[in-house]
Amino acid sequence: MVEELHGRVAIVTGAGGTVGRAIARRMAEAGAEVMLADAEGDALDESCAAVRDVTDSFARFNLARPDKLGAANLIAATIDAFGRIDILVNEPRATRPGAFEELKREDFAAALDTNVTSTFMLSQAVAKRMIHQGASEEDFDGAIINVSSIAAQRTVPELIAYSVSCAALDQLTRSMAADLARHGIRVNGVALGAVMSARLRETLRERADLRAEMIKVTPLGRIGEADEAAEAALFLASHRASFITGQVISVDGGRTVLDPLASPIR
Template identity: 35%
Template sequence: MRSFVVTGGGRGVGRAVVERLAQGGHVVVLDLVGEPGEPPSGDIRRLTDDPRVTLVRGDAADPVTARRAADAAEDRAPLAGWVNNAAVFRDLPVTAPPGEVLAAVSANLALAITGCHTAVGHFLRYRRPGAVVNVSSHQAQRPVRGALPYATAKGAIEALTRAVAVDHGPAAIRTNAVALGSVETERYERYRQEHPDVDRQMAALHPLGRVGTGREVADVVAFLLSDQAGFVNGAVLPVDGGRAAQGADPEAV
């Protein structure tokens, strides 16, 4: 058996990845869930009732907490894969104070850097192959208006993915990314309730005519972590229903 760490694994896409990976190994969920000292919510408790899932509560950008998650995974089975899924959504324009913009970008980028640092260091320490998957977004290439910090961070995360793949590929450590389109999550469902026309808009944005599901993303992540992807390194794989490939049609009515 192998073990994995998934940051931000308590909900949304991260949770789907946890449930998928738990089918073949032990998964440590590293997530900020609730307040320190409070018991996890019912949703998280149901997830961690599975003996194949362990919760480590804390900030995935904190190296000490990330190390704790890696050690918790190693205690269950050899750590084989790390998924940097946790993200922060904070919109700011470039006209905001530069320090605030940089802090908003760093809030996302730090999560991936700490995760890569911890995972690669762990694989090197144990002298074993390993795999990292960073969760990016179509916005790394085609930003949505108003999402400057998020889009900038995701662009940097894709560059980080390639750099780590080049630096540590000789040690049989593979690093790849998935660039997501819109996906059905609790956050998306709340947006849908507030914007009744969103399904029609999303169908137009995605050539497959719909948004994705967490399970569809999780299947791709599981593949990239598996031996079947043993020669895939430094790739950024769109999992977006064709959204990034589609251009606007000026003749469309």
């Protein structure tokens, strides 16, 4: 096993979710020491068990509120456990369904708060720590990866709060990348589409027809696995992506390359 992240420390938020768990485990397999953070204690227990199969070099943090205090405590816990921070993965994705005319203001605000504001606050706090750390290290390579969705590029009226917040998250990714590049910190995104998660699995149980619909509009002809999203995050965190910043890579089986209007109209 090639330990691409040996000697590096990664924080993975949303680590209790299917994708967050896969990312945490994959980074542990690559040699990183990993801090797993999530608000859901039981889900976090399951993720820690999955990482424990790979390494003992991990810790957990119950991130009950992703606010300024929560970010400060998470960073302090990571430094206490591992002494440094090299990688941050933000996987906060909150889906708030609802048509525009029915969407409540608080639900719209909550989607922005979870997907954008919390990512901004934690990333800013971690970036400050990385800048301080990099000041005494030659060729410091910090990496921040924001997990987004192709909903930022595709308009689905029932997911307006989610799609708008993901679009804002993608722009935040690009803006952070431009500002932090001078400090040796790369910022990229992973936009997911038709990747199996606990949320998608539940939706597929409720809508038997949806699986066939998703496969039909996915050029690769299948639903992706969380491990495939984790591979993209690992690549962006590693030195293999040392000249890549400000990019949002779609992990979607090719869905975003299709025109939903199949007729050849010019």
